[in-house]
Amino acid sequence: MGLKEKLHETKLKFQGKKMAPAFNAIHTFLYAPNETTHSGAHVRSADDLKRTMNMVIMSLVPCLIFGMFNTGYQHYLALGEIDAVTGGFFGSGFWTWDNFILGFWKILPLVVVSYVVGLAVEFVFAVIKGHEVEEGYLVTGMLVPLIVPVDLPLWMLAVAVVFGVVIGKEVFGGTGMNILNPALTIRAFLFFAYPTWMSGDKVWVHGAVDSAGTADAISGETVLGFLAQGKTTEMAQQYDLADMFFGFIPGSVGETSTLLILLGGLILVFSKIASWRIMLSAIIGSLAMGLIFNGIVAAEWIPEYSKFYSLMSFEYWQHLLVGGLAFGIVFMATDPVTGAQTNRGKWIYGFLIGFMSVMIRVFNPGYPEGVFLAILLMNVFAPTIDHYVVRGNVKRRLKRLKNATIYPKVSEGAEALKTETV
């Protein structure tokens, strides 16, 4: 008897029992169900929730793999064991086995903890509520390890995942009912609960926290970290534009490589999973805010000693290459559950995400990044935006109805029936 039959039999045995959803979940996770619908009219489509989720995960895999190489690369670079990468994206010194192995063993535990804890919470809630386990956590579980620093203690991640899944999602009714993006809720929790592990110049490079205070101390300041301290020249010495675009910079695990995020974004747009409207408008929004800041600097409204000067004078389009902005726009803002649903709403929603991300990035006194805060804020406002878009639409159509000329019917001997569609 194969595994599939065995699972099916256990499933039948537990039918109607308390643990049924748990066994059903294992079965549907691995195999297609035995029962399919035979009659009636159905829309047949290959992309169910499970496939949609898998598509997103696949588009995240390049970022994950790159994150593994980058973890090792940043570590050995900071130790001075290797030289900075030269020669473009496939340049020497980056795609080495040593880099990968180190990153693999650092990032794998993050992925495992994220999935095991998150799915355990989902299972518990499914059993208590007696509904089926939903696939909602599959994407969240992959996003979470990509948006945290590599040296984050695993127990902190576990606590945050429990918090994010319970408070961010299950209290609202589970997958599809949540107001806030669960992955970002997890990051926000970590950020406010354990700020020393989520910001500063130590956490982005593996080994920097452990070695702090010793003779071998290393550090890895992020691009934004340098700028927030006004060290524009140091930043320019250490990282050039190609580094930022290809992702050879310190940062959260999966957020550094703008190139691979772009690739993931293209996969999502062409498979019609993520909204290109949100992505495009978010990019426009961040460029707009960046241009305003550049304009302020060019107009000399702000003195050079101001602590906002370096970040404000940062070239407007380069904001897209550093920090979590690109990752947030492509994978977080486009979450179909928490984002705006109407097309016009998506434009407004995306624009404000980009706009606010750059604004928070520049004005945040404690920590030079604000993408996750901007997206969470707009998550909260998304239903309001949709509400007004829908109301506006209703109003416009009512007005059209009022102005429409309705002719008498043909049978009454008048001209042809001609009513405007309402």
Next chain:
Amino acid sequence: MALLSKKDANLILDPLADNNPITIQVLGICSALAITAELKASVVMAISVIFVLGVGNVVISLLRNVIPSKIRIIVQLIVVATLVIVVDQVLKAFAYELSKTLAVFVGLIITNCIIMGRFEAFALGNGPWKSFLDGIGNALGYGVILIIVGFFRELLGSGTLFGIPVLGDPIAKTGLYATGYENNGFMIIPPAALIVVGIIIWVQRSRNKALIEEA
């Protein structure tokens, strides 16, 4: 013979659980968010509100037949303001450090919806003894939640209870901190209180389904 008749006892017991001013009526949230980062402040705040509401309810109840209804809110405000100033002065005299922690929130007891709510809803229509019990009961219900929230926020946020370290020393890394545990900074900031109160509401309503409102 029992100390209180069943009806009177319910005046005290009801607000403790099934008609709790914070978790059921959702009143007095501002102060519950603001001062519960420390257990000590929560306890002092609870005691202050018990005093103000207990005495205030009696005073309003005694005056209820002579207060012209058009200016009753002003009279209530004068009563509560007087009591709050008494509390504030006592705190400043005997617990200066604590009164600095509580800062403006003692003064803001005046605006605590629970107090005006009980004056309006109960003391204006009932005798002094009943009003006293009702005041004490509601203030206790408020205080219980404050103390629960304060307990979790101080324990998880600072690793102390009443200012005494219970989980070890976070700087010297002793006790629980030796294992890599760290204080949860999220618990110190006011939004955490909102979430803790939310969890209490969740637990309470899933234990007693009758409390769940119709959607």
